[in-house]
Amino acid sequence: MADSTGRSGGRGGRIRVLLVDDHQVVRRGLRTFLEVQEDIEVVGEASDGDEGIARAEELRPDVILMDVKMPGTDGIEALRRLRELANPARVLVVTSFTEQRTVVPALRAGAAGYVYKDIDPDALAGAIRSVHAGHVLLQPEVAQALLSQEDQGSPAGRPGSLTDREREVLGLIADGRSNREIARALVLSEKTVKTHVSNILMKLDLSDRTQAALWAVRHGIAE
Numbered sequence: 001m002a003d004s005t006g007r008s009g010g011r012g013g014r015i016r017v018l019l020v021d022d023h024q025v026v027r028r029g030l031r032t033f034l035e036v037q038e039d040i041e042v043v044g045e046a047s048d049g050d051e052g053i054a055r056a057e058e059l060r061p062d063v064i065l066m067d068v069k070m071p072g073t074d075g076i077e078a079l080r081r082l083r084e085l086a087n088p089a090r091v092l093v094v095t096s097f098t099e100q101r102t103v104v105p106a107l108r109a110g111a112a113g114y115v116y117k118d119i120d121p122d123a124l125a126g127a128i129r130s131v132h133a134g135h136v137l138l139q140p141e142v143a144q145a146l147l148s149q150e151d152q153g154s155p156a157g158r159p160g161s162l163t164d165r166e167r168e169v170l171g172l173i174a175d176g177r178s179n180r181e182i183a184r185a186l187v188l189s190e191k192t193v194k195t196h197v198s199n200i201l202m203k204l205d206l207s208d209r210t211q212a213a214l215w216a217v218r219h220g221i222a223e
Contacts, residue, residue: 014041015132018061018089020052020078022070026117030065030094033121040128049073053081061089063132066111068095068102076102079109090131094124107210113137134178136210161203167221169196173209174216 017040019027024047031042044059046052050073056064064082068075079091090112095102103114112131115124130137162170165186172182179193186193197209206212215221 014039015063015128016041016043016059016061017128018042018044018046018052018055018059018064020046020049020055020064020070020075021067021094022047023067026067030124034125034128037125040125049075049078049081052078053085053087056082056087056089057085060087063128064089064091065094065128066091068093068097068106076105076109079106079111083110090134092127092131092137094119107138108207130176134180135176136213137176138210162200166196166200166203169193170200170212170216171221173197173200174213174221176213 017034019030019042021027021030027045027047031045034040034042043061044055046055048070052064052066053073066075066078073081075093075095082089082091091110092113092115093106093111094115094117096117106114113127113136115127115137119127127137168186169182172185177185179190179197182188183190183193188196197212200212201207204212204215206215
């Protein structure tokens with residue numbers, strides 16, 4: 001069954017979630033909370049990256065809650081391998097590690113969001129729904145870490161290099177909109193939006209939508 005974003009859901013349209021964390025007590029706590037959510041279904045658990053990859057391929061969940069630091073294959077390597085396998089699951093990193101050296105590689109490896117384990121339970125449920133809908137979700141501290149990374153890197157492109165339409169698209173990316181939502185908002189085809197997104201990344205010398213969203217905030221194109 002597909003939702004309004006085109007992503008499939010589980011039984012009755014519920015979001016199918018896989019928990020990947022090496023601490024059983026954490027998995028138990030997450031499961032206990034998520035099982036009372038009417039639109040979320042926990043379909044499995046894994047205690048390390050290798051098991052998480054295997055379970056993701058077997059169960060094909062919509063969203064994976066993934067810790068970063070685990071014995072053996074860690075969360076970042078698991079993210080890379082899932083991307084190589086073209087697994088469609090959206091991965092939300094849920095971790096206690098706040099260092100920039102952890103945040104940035106996780107997002108570059110393909111995480112759709114990054115939150116800390118002290119997140120409010122209701123906010124976590126909202127985060128799951130958000131990444132399932134195709135949005136990128138970062139807690140404020142994570143966004144700041146990425147902005148700091150950009151400050152230390154090479155200068156990106158200038159706002160003036162974008163066309164008016166590209167600035168509109170960029171603003172909507174920063175608002176967390178998917179390509180389908182941008183197409184609807186601007187009355188364009190999804191193919192045209194994809195072309196605009198590619199041009200934005202090329203002109204600004206950015207590698208992904210997350211960097212584009214942060215660039216937009218930093219340069220006043222989005223709030």
